[in-house]
Amino acid sequence: MTTETVLREKLATCTRILAMQELIGLFGHISTYDPETGRVYMCPGMGSEKTTVRPDDILPLDLDGKLLDGEAHVPIEWPIHTVLHAKRADALAIAHLHSPYATLFSIADREYRPVTLQGSIFGAGIPLYDQPHLVKTPEQGRDLANIIGDGRAIFMRGHGVVIVARDVEEMLFASLLLEDEARKWVMASALGEVRPFSAEDCAAFGAEADLPRRAHRAWPYLKGMEERWNGQPGTGAIAFC
Amino acid sequence: MTTETVLREKLATCTRILAMQELIGLFGHISTYDPETGRVYMCPGMGSEKTTVRPDDILPLDLDGKLLDGEAHVPIEWPIHTVLHAKRADALAIAHLHSPYATLFSIADREYRPVTLQGSIFGAGIPLYDQPHLVKTPEQGRDLANIIGDGRAIFMRGHGVVIVARDVEEMLFASLLLEDEARKWVMASALGEVRPFSAEDCAAFGAEADLPRRAHRAWPYLKGMEERWNGQPGTGAIAFC
Amino acid sequence: MTTETVLREKLATCTRILAMQELIGLFGHISTYDPETGRVYMCPGMGSEKTTVRPDDILPLDLDGKLLDGEAHVPIEWPIHTVLHAKRADALAIAHLHSPYATLFSIADREYRPVTLQGSIFGAGIPLYDQPHLVKTPEQGRDLANIIGDGRAIFMRGHGVVIVARDVEEMLFASLLLEDEARKWVMASALGEVRPFSAEDCAAFGAEADLPRRAHRAWPYLKGMEERWNGQPGTGAIAFC
Amino acid sequence: MTTETVLREKLATCTRILAMQELIGLFGHISTYDPETGRVYMCPGMGSEKTTVRPDDILPLDLDGKLLDGEAHVPIEWPIHTVLHAKRADALAIAHLHSPYATLFSIADREYRPVTLQGSIFGAGIPLYDQPHLVKTPEQGRDLANIIGDGRAIFMRGHGVVIVARDVEEMLFASLLLEDEARKWVMASALGEVRPFSAEDCAAFGAEADLPRRAHRAWPYLKGMEERWNGQPGTGAIAFC
Numbered sequence: 001m002t003t004e005t006v007l008r009e010k011l012a013t014c015t016r017i018l019a020m021q022e023l024i025g026l027f028g029h030i031s032t033y034d035p036e037t038g039r040v041y042m043c044p045g046m047g048s049e050k051t052t053v054r055p056d057d058i059l060p061l062d063l064d065g066k067l068l069d070g071e072a073h074v075p076i077e078w079p080i081h082t083v084l085h086a087k088r089a090d091a092l093a094i095a096h097l098h099s100p101y102a103t104l105f106s107i108a109d110r111e112y113r114p115v116t117l118q119g120s121i122f123g124a125g126i127p128l129y130d131q132p133h134l135v136k137t138p139e140q141g142r143d144l145a146n147i148i149g150d151g152r153a154i155f156m157r158g159h160g161v162v163i164v165a166r167d168v169e170e171m172l173f174a175s176l177l178l179e180d181e182a183r184k185w186v187m188a189s190a191l192g193e194v195r196p197f198s199a200e201d202c203a204a205f206g207a208e209a210d211l212p213r214r215a216h217r218a219w220p221y222l223k224g225m226e227e228r229w230n231g232q233p234g235t236g237a238i239a240f241c
Numbered sequence: 242m243t244t245e246t247v248l249r250e251k252l253a254t255c256t257r258i259l260a261m262q263e264l265i266g267l268f269g270h271i272s273t274y275d276p277e278t279g280r281v282y283m284c285p286g287m288g289s290e291k292t293t294v295r296p297d298d299i300l301p302l303d304l305d306g307k308l309l310d311g312e313a314h315v316p317i318e319w320p321i322h323t324v325l326h327a328k329r330a331d332a333l334a335i336a337h338l339h340s341p342y343a344t345l346f347s348i349a350d351r352e353y354r355p356v357t358l359q360g361s362i363f364g365a366g367i368p369l370y371d372q373p374h375l376v377k378t379p380e381q382g383r384d385l386a387n388i389i390g391d392g393r394a395i396f397m398r399g400h401g402v403v404i405v406a407r408d409v410e411e412m413l414f415a416s417l418l419l420e421d422e423a424r425k426w427v428m429a430s431a432l433g434e435v436r437p438f439s440a441e442d443c444a445a446f447g448a449e450a451d452l453p454r455r456a457h458r459a460w461p462y463l464k465g466m467e468e469r470w471n472g473q474p475g476t477g478a479i480a481f482c
Numbered sequence: 483m484t485t486e487t488v489l490r491e492k493l494a495t496c497t498r499i500l501a502m503q504e505l506i507g508l509f510g511h512i513s514t515y516d517p518e519t520g521r522v523y524m525c526p527g528m529g530s531e532k533t534t535v536r537p538d539d540i541l542p543l544d545l546d547g548k549l550l551d552g553e554a555h556v557p558i559e560w561p562i563h564t565v566l567h568a569k570r571a572d573a574l575a576i577a578h579l580h581s582p583y584a585t586l587f588s589i590a591d592r593e594y595r596p597v598t599l600q601g602s603i604f605g606a607g608i609p610l611y612d613q614p615h616l617v618k619t620p621e622q623g624r625d626l627a628n629i630i631g632d633g634r635a636i637f638m639r640g641h642g643v644v645i646v647a648r649d650v651e652e653m654l655f656a657s658l659l660l661e662d663e664a665r666k667w668v669m670a671s672a673l674g675e676v677r678p679f680s681a682e683d684c685a686a687f688g689a690e691a692d693l694p695r696r697a698h699r700a701w702p703y704l705k706g707m708e709e710r711w712n713g714q715p716g717t718g719a720i721a722f723c
Numbered sequence: 724m725t726t727e728t729v730l731r732e733k734l735a736t737c738t739r740i741l742a743m744q745e746l747i748g749l750f751g752h753i754s755t756y757d758p759e760t761g762r763v764y765m766c767p768g769m770g771s772e773k774t775t776v777r778p779d780d781i782l783p784l785d786l787d788g789k790l791l792d793g794e795a796h797v798p799i800e801w802p803i804h805t806v807l808h809a810k811r812a813d814a815l816a817i818a819h820l821h822s823p824y825a826t827l828f829s830i831a832d833r834e835y836r837p838v839t840l841q842g843s844i845f846g847a848g849i850p851l852y853d854q855p856h857l858v859k860t861p862e863q864g865r866d867l868a869n870i871i872g873d874g875r876a877i878f879m880r881g882h883g884v885v886i887v888a889r890d891v892e893e894m895l896f897a898s899l900l901l902e903d904e905a906r907k908w909v910m911a912s913a914l915g916e917v918r919p920f921s922a923e924d925c926a927a928f929g930a931e932a933d934l935p936r937r938a939h940r941a942w943p944y945l946k947g948m949e950e951r952w953n954g955q956p957g958t959g960a961i962a963f964c
Binding site for chain 3: 743837838839840842906907908910911912913914915916917918920924927928937940941943944945947948951952953955
């Protein structure tokens with residue numbers, strides 16, 4: 001199999017899994033990058049059906065956001081992806097999601113810190129892109145990338161999140177994990193003061209080192225779940241932010 | 242196709258989509274208006290099944306709430322719709338919903354401000370109709386319409402919301418968007434102080450200008466979702482307010 | 483059709499609807515009373531499957547909780563029902579539910595007041611049965627009934643609710659309505675101070691007078707929804723309290 | 724039937740029920756113990772599909788966590804189970820779950836107390852294992868077991884819960900009950916101050932004595948529910964913690 005075949009297949013599967021988990025839908029897009037060819041592979045954007053995305057539906061782009069094959073709407077926020085793919089050797093898979101819970105950290109005045117052991121992969125914190133607009137130009141993409149630095153994620157004010165990973169499996173795992181972190185913080189705060197882990201605890205736990213193994217073990221589990229899913233929409237499923 | 246055929250088809254589709262999203266059910270009704278003929282088209286009211294509404298089920302009314310064809314219960318709150326259709330040239334589609342989250346702004350002592358970029362279409366704020374009764378007479382309808390002014394929405398105390406739009410697609414999009422705004426505010430407030438966008442931020446973002454494009458792009462997406470929906474009720478789905 | 487046939491049919495349908503709405507399941511039971519014969523009809527209790535209850539499964543009891551026909555577990559809290567049926571001429575249908583949201587008013591230190599227009603049928607307030615035990619004897623049943631007085635409902639501390647109605651349709655409607663009230667209060671309190679309606683507002687609205695019409699219009703809607711329901715359990719559906 | 728056949732069958736059923744209830748999934752594992760043979764039976768660990776676990780999938784282990792038959796990943800936190808099975812004669816069934824709500828008590832600064840009558844089986848309180856790491860060695864398992872003492876459960880910081888029971892039926896019942904307790908506390912706290920039951924109230928209620936009867940009555944109910952379940956994943960179902 002060629003690299004392109006593998007990446008298209010993985011990205012389509014990941015799109016369907018995220019749709020099943022209601023982290024992608026009317027909005028949101030994910031991408032992966034082949035540094036050999038300089039090609040970016042991206043799922044279709046706003047208004048396309050995500051639960052049935054197949055490898056042939058994946059859009060091949062160059063680093064200027066130009067569609068290299070066929071005709072389709074390229075998501076207008078393509079610079080979120082291309083700037084990061086070009087800038088960081090470890091940014092081979094990127095998700096831009098309007099995750100229902102994680103996005104709340106872009107709305108409330110609250111600094112994110114990990115509350116679960118697994119969440120300690122985000123132990124360096126997650127910065128906020130505070131600009132009240134979309135990221136539609138390479139310049140805006142560079143601003144965003146500069147704030148992320150070598151971090152793993154960023155919140156976009158009143159909008160969504162970006163997650164940076166080394167491959168599609170880690171991007172999926174980190175996306176689900178961040179959503180779970182946010183949901184737990186929201187729910188736990190009803191009980192009392194939330195006690196996040198310190199940066200030291202996070203470093204000591206070593207989730208970072210274990211991430212590849214965990215992400216690649218979760219992948220077939222989630223893939224199998226998506227295969228037996230009947231594709232029914234959840235109700236109240238549209239996350240607009 | 243005649244205008245009537247088009248409007249009946251659109252309104253029936255919109256009713257089913259809102260039912261799938263659990264924004265309409267035992268209660269709630271939506272309408273669209275044909276200024277050429279002065280006819281209002283409205284979905285059936287309380288107690289009718291919304292998930293299977295077809296174009297033939299749509300009720301044609303005049304601006305006095307009189308049923309122009311067939312026999313059916315006309316929703317008792319018809320003046321919500323007719324007064325606005327008659328008064329404003331841009332009020333061609335109107336939703337009265339008991340949306341589970343948006344209605345909370347009619348219950349809690351909290352002024353609504355947009356918390357997401359897309360929510361900035363509500364940047365002018367949303368007033369409250371504070372009367373503790375239904376809107377069953379043209380006079381009450383005029384009171385309600387006066388409070389809305391040229392706005393896009395209103396909260397009705399302990400009851401629900403009204404959304405005013407230029408066409409059915411925008412009415413659907415704005416209804417889902419407002420619900421998402423309210424859900425995000427409720428959830429985000431668990432994390433800390435919610436930071437809404439200022440009126441200036443909202444104006445600068447330009448969601449207003451982009452609304453028609455977005456709403457018309459969301460429409461086939463939501464229509465497709467409804468077509469593959471198996472019609473199963475969510476549980477706990479009855480929004481009574 | 484005999485009264486017994488009618489009441490068995492209605493009660494079985496109501497049980498299935500409440501199961502669909504996740505207000506009854508492993509726990510909870512409902513009853514209706516025929517004053518002509520002094521017979522109480524009750525759905526099966528703990529551990530019986532509620533989503534498939536048919537008229538033949540309904541238990542006929544006398545006012546001492548004795549099973550009049552067949553063999554079955556009589557719910558141990560039968561005195562909740564029998565004492566009220568015997569005492570009040572308007573208590574012809576009674577629900578004892580572990581409703582997920584309504585039960586919260588028996589756990590938190592908060593007096594219930596209606597927050598929606600329809601909720602104003604509970605405008606007289608809802609008292610609390612503060613005893614930390616089940617209601618298993620006629621004496622305990624009388625204590626409970628005394629606290630209810632001529633009211634429509636009661637909260638049972640750390641346990642559930644009892645709802646009193648004139649017929650099965652009103653019992654179903656009031657049960658769903660109270661759950662919706664509680665859910666709205668919980669959610670709205672995230673936004674700010676909840677503003678319940680005053681007793682005067684409630685009386686003025688007249689929900690009381692309109693209840694029979696509304697409840698009997700909701701009945702076929704809910705019955706139809708249950709008929710097309712595929713019976714699938716919601717997840718996380720067990721309300722234990 | 725041999726004891727092994729019975730235990731494998733029960734544990735597989737319990738795994739599927741917990742999967743349906745979304746208390747087990749990508750993570751979490753349960754076990755039961757046969758003191759006659761010293762064998763531990765455990766469900767498969769991370770990454771295995773839980774909704775379809777059958778008796779043959781159950782892993783037989785010795786008390787050192789060694790797989791006695793076949794080839795499979797043994798869950799790395801096997802010492803949670805083996806130390807408790809070896810130490811306590813009443814620890815014949817053990818669940819380690821990442822329950823979405825119960826885990827919140829390991830995140831927020833809040834001491835757990837029962838809020839429902841049935842929850843009074845946890846009336847002795849539930850301690851916290853405050854170490855920021857997994858339990859992967861017998862020594863860590865002994866630390867955990869020492870903190871549990873002769874208690875029924877423990878919270879693990881930013882991670883999950885352990886529940887100790889006399890048989891699989893009680894383990895299932897207690898797991899669902901603790902989750903319901905936590906959900907109720909979270910939701911009720913929106914209304915006002917939560918009023919847990921005192922240790923005296925809990926002792927007086929006698930839930931302890933009634934637990935075997937209740938758990939064994941709930942078992943066929945839950946088993947039947949799982950049998951008619953179509954196995955569809957809930958959305959947003961991954962509890963990571």
